[in-house]
Amino acid sequence: MSRTVYVNGAYLPEEEARVSIFDRAFLFADGVYEVTSVIDGKLVDFAGHARRLARSLAELDMPAPCSEDELLAIHRELIRRNGLTEGMIYLQVTRGAADRDFAWSEGMTPTLVLFTQARALIDSPAAERGLKVISLEDLRWGRRDIKTVQLLYPSMAKMQAKARGKDDAWLVEDGFVTEGTSNNAWIVTRDGVLVTRDLSNRILHGITRAAVLRFAREAQMRVEERPFTIDEAKDAAEAFVTAATTFVTPVVEIDDAPVGDGAPGPVARRLRAIYIEESRKAAI
């Protein structure tokens, strides 16, 4: 069945949605995006995603296409029109269309596109079995804190992982893990400390990461925000990743070596359960 999508003020059947070939996102990857998960027909952490979108736009000197309230109304209308109960909403803002030129002009009209994707998020086979990851050099640009649509290297990394029969890749720079191709990376040390990389331009400031940090601290877990190496991760009791549509998902193997006993661990399971419960309560 055809979805209803949103393009620049109009709700349209997906077959009729059009963006210009001169759009700077098509020509220069000059666009930013957000992915917000939907549970029980409601948005998880919409405020966090709206805040990060505003920051991405500001960092790129790109005007906001509309207010946060208008964005919320569009998200809700898409959920309603598509009867979405579980899945995600993808949003993209681009600088807009203009003759091809590296320099852009002021006062361009941004392009705004949103669409839904239905998917089971809570019942996840990947979360049950755990992910196998490989490590690869992080060859992305230096502003990974901005959520741009420039995702070729993460896609290539994911393909390399698949070619080796694994699920995903953890990216490594200067000897330390930055993050996963599309998630933040975490370990649980043998003495029970949660470790995830501190915020900087080197990683995306995950909305799920922030929520899990908050829930972990509320549950009196010990947490350290600092870089860690692949060797430390291989030697850890547990490892996991966080992202909007995968919540907390255990990592059970890194570069062919089992993490812990090679099965999803109790800390990752507990954090996933807390995250789902709290997100359900707070979804709007």
Ligand code: PLP
């Ligand atoms: N890091 C990268 C590179 C990502 O692409 C994503 C999500 O797409 C994340 C981390 C997780 O961010 P969030 O929890 O906001 O989905």
